[in-house]
Structures are given as C-alpha cells and as structure tokens.
Amino acid sequence: MQRTESFASQSAVSAHSHRSRPSRTQSLASLIDSDEEADLFADRKKSASSLSPEQALIHMIKVMMGTGMLSLPLAFKHSGLWLGMALLPVICGVCIYCMRQLVYCAHFICHKEQLERIDYANVMRKAVEMGPAWIRQKGYMAKQLVNVNMFIAQLGFCCVYFVFMADNLKQFFDETSSIHISQAGWIALLLVPILGLCTIRHLKVLAPLALLANIVYIAAVAIVVFYLISHLQPSDSLPAVGDWRNFPLFFGTVVFAFEGVAVVLPIENQMEQPQHYISPNGVLNTSCLVVLALYLTTGFFGYVAFGDAVKDTITLNMPNTVFYQTIKIMFVGCILVSYPLQFYVPMERVEKWISRKIHPDRQTFLLYFVRYSMVIFTCLLAELIPHLSLFISLVGAFAGTVLALVFPPVIELLCCYAKGGLNWKIWLKNIFLLAFALLGFTTGTYASLVQIAEAFGKEDA
Numbered sequence: 538m539q540r541t542e543s544f545a546s547q548s549a550v551s552a553h554s555h556r557s558r559p560s561r562t563q564s565l566a567s568l569i570d571s572d573e574e575a576d577l578f579a580d581r582k583k584s585a586s587s588l589s590p591e592q593a594l595i596h597m598i599k600v601m602m603g604t605g606m607l608s609l610p611l612a613f614k615h616s617g618l619w620l621g622m623a624l625l626p627v628i629c630g631v632c633i634y635c636m637r638q639l640v641y642c643a644h645f646i647c648h649k650e651q652l653e654r655i656d657y658a659n660v661m662r663k664a665v666e667m668g669p670a671w672i673r674q675k676g677y678m679a680k681q682l683v684n685v686n687m688f689i690a691q692l693g694f695c696c697v698y699f700v701f702m703a704d705n706l707k708q709f710f711d712e713t714s715s716i717h718i719s720q721a722g723w724i725a726l727l728l729v730p731i732l733g734l735c736t737i738r739h740l741k742v743l744a745p746l747a748l749l750a751n752i753v754y755i756a757a758v759a760i761v762v763f764y765l766i767s768h769l770q771p772s773d774s775l776p777a778v779g780d781w782r783n784f785p786l787f788f789g790t791v792v793f794a795f796e797g798v799a800v801v802l803p804i805e806n807q808m809e810q811p812q813h814y815i816s817p818n819g820v821l822n823t824s825c826l827v828v829l830a831l832y833l834t835t836g837f838f839g840y841v842a843f844g845d846a847v848k849d850t851i852t853l854n855m856p857n858t859v860f861y862q863t864i865k866i867m868f869v870g871c872i873l874v875s876y877p878l879q880f881y882v883p884m885e886r887v888e889k890w891i892s893r894k895i896h897p898d899r900q901t902f903l904l905y906f907v908r909y910s911m912v913i914f915t916c917l918l919a920e921l922i923p924h925l926s927l928f929i930s931l932v933g934a935f936a937g938t939v940l941a942l943v944f945p946p947v948i949e950l951l952c953c954y955a956k957g958g959l960n961w962k963i964w965l966k967n968i969f970l971l972a973f974a975l976l977g978f979t980t981g982t983y984a985s986l987v988q989i990a991e992a993f994g995k996e997d998a
Contacts, residue, residue: 583809587807587808588807588808588809590819593808594823594824596804597820597825599751600797600800601795601824602828602831603694603794604698604872605790605929606758606832607761607835607850607851608790608849608850608851608925608929609790609791609836609839610835610847611847611848611850612787612794612836613787613839614779614783614840615784616783616784617777617778617779618772618775618777618837619777619778621837622833624791625791625829626833629828629829629832631942632792632795632797632798632942633821634970636798636941637821638945638948639944639948640801640802640805641815641949642664642945642949642952643660643802646660646664646952649667649955655802656803657683657798657940658680658681658687661679661682661944661948662680664951664952665679667951667952667954667955668954668955669954684886686936686940687883687936688886690932690937692918693931693932693935694879694932695876695879695880695915696922697925698872698875698876699731699915699916700919700925701850701869701872701925702723702869703721703723703724703727704720705852705865705866705868706723706727707719708865709862709865712862713857713859724916724920725916730873731873731876731877731912732909734873734876734877735877735880735909735912736905736908738908743878747874747875750870750871750875753870754867757864757867757868757871761851761864764842765834765835765838766838769838769842770841770842770844774844775841775845784980785981785983785985786926786927786930786985786988788933788934788981789930789931789932789934789935789977789981789982789984790930791832791933792933792938792941792977792981793929793932793934795941797825798940799882799940839851839854849926850925850926852864852865880908880912883911887907888904891903891907924989924992927992930981930984930985931982931986931989933981934978934981934982935978935985938974938978938981939974939978943971943974943975946966946967946970947971949963
C-alpha cells in the first residue's frame with residue numbers, strides 16, 4: 538500500500554564490505570564474476586535504520602499490496618479467466634527478473650565507482666557514463682529521465698487514490714444515507730483533508746498513522762478475500778480467453794499492481810545482510826511470490842464471484858450491509874493516510890532543488906506553495922478521469938512499464954559493456970525484455986487512452 542515509506546530512509550545506507558555470496562542466475566553471470574561477489578554482497582555495518590531479512594520482507598510485501606490489487610478481478614475480465622491465470626505469473630516473473638537486474642547492476646556500479654550507496658536514478662546515470670563514448674555525456678539527462686518517470690508514477694498513484702476514495706465514499710453514502718454527491722464532488726471534498734495531511738513535511742510524524750493504516754488495510758483485505766472465496770459462482774459461463782482488444786488493459790493493471798521496482802533499492806540498501814535480499818530464497822523472490830499468490834487469489838476468485846458484473850475495484854461489489862460498507866470506509870481511511878506517503882517522493886526531490894537554488898528567505902513560502910499546487914493538480918487530474926480502472930491501467934502501462942521493464946535491461950546492457958561482457962546471449966535476452974516491455978507500453982497506453990476517450994464520449998452523450 539505504501540510504496541514510498543522506504544524512500545525516506547534511503548540516506549541510511551552504509552558502505553559495502555563482504556563475506557557471503559548469494560546465488561545468482563546464469564543470465565547475470567557475465568556482469569558479476571564469482572570472485573567479485575565476495576566484494577559486492579557482504580554484510581554491512583549495522584545502524585539504527587538497518588533492516589533484518591524479516592523486516593525487509595514485510596516492507597516489500599506491504600508496498601505491493603495497494604489499490605491495484607483490488608482491481609485485478611476486472612483485469613481478469615479483460616483477459617479471460619484462465620488466460621489471466623497464465624499471464625499474471627508471466628508478467629510478474631518478468632518484473633522480478635528486471636528487479637534482480639537492477640540490484641546486480643547497482644552493486645556492480647557501487648563497486649566500480651567506490652560508492653557507498655546509490656539510488657535508481659544514479660544507477661542509470663552511472664551506467665550511461667560507463668557506456669559507449671557517444672552516450673557518456675548523456676548521464677545527467679538519463680538520470681532526469683528516471684526522475685521524471687518516478688515523478689509521473691508517484692503523482693499517478695496520488696490521482697488513483699483520489700478516484701478510489703471518491704468512488705467508495707459515493708457508493709457508501711448513496712446506499713446508506715440520503716446524501717448524494719457526485720464522484721467529482723467527493724474528489725473536491727477530499728481535497729481539504731489531503732491538503733492538511735500534505736502540510737506535514739516529515740514522514741516520522743505520519744509513522745503512527747501509517748502503522749495503524751497498514752494493520753487496518755491487511756485486515757480489510759483478509760475480509761474481502763474470505764468473502765470472495767465463500768461466495769463463488771459457477772465458472773463455466775466465464776470466458777477462458779477474453780477479447781484480445783482488452784489484453785493491454787490487463788497488462789497495465791497488472792504492472793500497476795505489481796510495480797515495486799521504485800522501492801527495490803531503498804529497501805535493499807538498508808539491509809544489514811544484502812545477500813539475503815538477492816539469494817534464490819531471499820527477500821526479493823519470496824516477497825514477490827507471496828504477493829503473486831495473493832494477486833492470483835484476488836483476481837481469480839473476485840472474477841468468479843462477481844462475473845461480468847465486477848466493477849473497477851472489488852470493494853464496489855461488496856454487499857450493501859453495515860459490515861461490508863464499513864470495510865469500504867476502512868479502505869478509504871488507509872488510502873487517505875497513504876496519499877502523503879506517495880506524495881513525499883516527488884516533493885522530496887522538489888524540496889532538494891529549492892534548498893539548493895532558492896534564497897533561504899523565500900524557501901518556506903515556495904515549499905508550501907509547490908506542495909499545495911501539486912495536490913490541487915492531482916485533484917484536478919483525477920476529476921478528468923471518469924473510471925478508476927482506466928486510470929490504473931494508464932499509469933501502469935505508461936510510467937510503471939518504463940520503470941519496471943524498460944530501464945533495467947538498458948542498464949544491464951550498459952554495465953555489461955563497461956565490464957566487457959557483452960555477447961549475443963546478453964543482447965538476445967535484453968532485446969526480448971525490451972520488446973516485451975515496449976509492446977506492453979505502447980498497446981497499454983493506447984488502449985487506456987482510447988477507453989478514456991470513449992468513456993468521455995458516453996458521458997457527453
């Protein structure tokens with residue numbers, strides 16, 4: 538749910554020194570030799586912010602259990618029941634592999650450049666600067682390209698949160714009271730508490746609320762999954778394979794739900810024993826497989842339970858009883874607290890720029906002006922999107938695909954070039970990954986935009 542909590546502690550990373558060796562996939566062997574692994578994945582000096590493998594596992598699972606998971610039943614409607622069961626593990630498997638690429642490349646660059654720590658954007662910058670001569674001067678541009686995509690993705694998450702909360706509040710009050718406010722009206726009303734929460738600039742102030750939100754969110758998800766499993770309908774009438782024109786919407790939703798690449802390095806950088814993060818049964822693989830099992834359960838049983846009547850988010854299909862209506866409010870409260878956590882990432886980068894470029898006398902005013910302006914911007918953008926599922930698919934296909942599936946193969950190719958280990962197998966593998974990513978990016982973005990345009994046309998009619 539809170540993909541950005543770990544960003545705040547990114548600066549707590551210590552220097553690398555090594556004893557242990559994690560197992561690695563054969564396809565990454567050309568990047569890091571076995572002798573070098575002893576220098577790349579050693580224990581770090583313990584600090585107050587160090588994470589144990591168990592703590593890192595909890596963080597990884599938590600950040601991938603967001604609003605996208607609740608839209609997976611609709612994604613299964615787009616793909617078809619059994620094709621969705623087949624494609625979801627494939628897409629997740631590719632995402633996991635690309636995450637592993639990013640971790641290996643980060644350690645390779647840190648070792649080569651004698652760096653203590655490095656974030657995603659600077660991994661891209663250093664990889665470009667170690668690449669062919671014609672591209673080496675483009676390192677700063679490449680870094681900003683990653684930052685821009687992260688900025689778009691995080692603000693996209695914030696917009697999704699606005700729509701998610703508005704949809705659930707509208708249905709709650711429509712079905713339980715005489716208060717009837719449009720989705721646009723609820724989005725506008727939500728602007729008030731969100732502006733108040735985003736006035737808080739330090740995450741530690743929100744930590745108690747975030748912890749409570751995590752507990753409530755997990756309990757609410759468990760209740761929803763239990764309801765789905767106990768209210769299954771015959772699956773014979775559901776299509777095994779859906780309309781091929783809707784496959785890109787499935788892809789975008791899955792990438793949005795599973796996209797945890799933005800927190801892979803912040804969490805790994807805080808581990809005292811990084812070898813436990815990247816090993817075959819380590820934190821990264823284990824957390825992703827646990828989340829995959831939960832995604833398969835939610836998507837499959839949600840579609841079987843509600844069939845073609847499944848809505849943008851599964852919470853909108855829950856019964857009109859006091860208990861299940863309360864579950865919707867629980868989700869709204871959790872997402873409300875999550876908004877400033879997502880908002881922290883782009884604002885942290887903006888505030889660093891302001892602190893360097895603006896006179897101290899003007900910094901405070903400008904900091905809050907930018908904060909409020911960006912909250913209002915996400916609110917206005919959310920007002921323009923008529924359906925939550927289409928917004929999720931668009932953000933996942935556009936920004937999520939680039940971060941999770943396009944940049945890591947490019948970074949590995951550049952690192953292998955610097956290592957002198959480029960061969961036809963490396964080229965073939967990464968060209969396949971890039972082709973897969975670009976296919977999903979183009980078709981997913983196009984299909985989402987077309988569906989959004991059609992939705993506007995229906996509303997105007």
